[in-house]
Amino acid sequence: MHPKPSAWLVDDRRFDAHALGGPESPAYHPERPERLVAARAAAAAAEVDWLPLDARLATDEELARVHHPAYIDSLARLRGRSGYVDPDTYIAPESVDAARLAAGGAVALVDRMIDSDVTRGLALLRPPGHHARAEQAMGFCLLNNVAVAAAHAIARGLKRVLVVDWDVHHGNGTQEMFWRSPAVLYASLHQFPFYPGTGAGDETGEGEGRGFTVNIPLSAGSGDEVYRAAFEQTLLPVAREFAPELILISAGFDASARDPLAQMRLSSEAFGWMGKELRAVADGAARGRIALVLEGGYDLVGLEGGLASAVGGVVRSEASDIARADRTPGDVDRASDIARRGWKLA
Secondary structure, three states: OOOOEEEEEOHHHHHHHHHOOOOOOOOOOOOOHHHHHHHHHHHOOOOOEEEEEEEOOOOOHOOOOOOOOOHHHHOOOOOOOOEEEEOOOEEEHHHHHHHHHHHHHHHHHHHHHHOOOEEEEEEEOOOOOOOOEEOOOOOEOOOHHHHHHHHHHHHHHOEEEEEEEEOOOOOHHHHHHHHOOOOOEEEEEOOOOOOOOOOOOOOOOOOOOOOOOEEEEEEOEEHHHHHHHHHHHHHHHHHHHHHOEEEEEOOOOEEEOOOOOOOOOEEEHHHHHHHHHHHHHHHHOOOEEEEEEEOOOOHHHHHHHHHHHHHHHHHOOOOOHHHHHHHHHHHHHHHHHHHHHOOOOO
């Protein structure tokens, strides 16, 4: 019998206090505490020797690498308050602390992956982060967890960090934060056109960062075969050429066929296959350093199944195969052409 692989697990019950109406009288919102119940169930069922890693509050210095100091200050003034900061994004009395814990937990995970022999990780974070901009909360997100983590990795001395965002919504905040940076390659597969309206294929970065943003916009209704084609034709060749020293996955599961907020058709197995392919890149270039950082996913069954499959691919390197397209889907073909012209593979 093979021993269970080890991986870091970031979780904190204080994330549950981020709830519309508060934990004592919660109201419904798609980004709700029950999402972590499903995510924890997926982690508990996995054949993994989890090494618990408590979240901690991110420092102002860590946040200021990607967020404007004025925004950090304005967010601090919302501690203890309730309401909406935009039409989609709520705060409860404990939400600001939960957001700082989520960002700090992502930073702590990066430190452990750099400093120890255990190089896989899973961060079960709430609120999610990839829509949060340098000076604005949006899209259920208050602080950009994966961007704070990537910037911390660069501050620790890594030269190349790959952020792969497979959430169904484009991570506009993450893209903006590294728009001019060649140190962080941001690659996103997402439904398009769709919220938040960004993520067209010709958005490739500026200045020294030109070519280090790779968007693969996909049509509503895309399923396993389309995502496989996008990975094989665009994302994986670029990732291998980039040779990252760390891979962070903005792991949303709202591209699931079950999800009520989008129109994609991914099976649970697709997340495992994508994770396994990215783990192979990490093993070849990043000393195995790869982590899943939870983003969206609003059907609880879809979230649990997708995350369980993703953990299988990333941590255990076990994943079912998924369908290959009989022909190259048109949107993937266009995205591949744009990405290769923007990237040095051309």
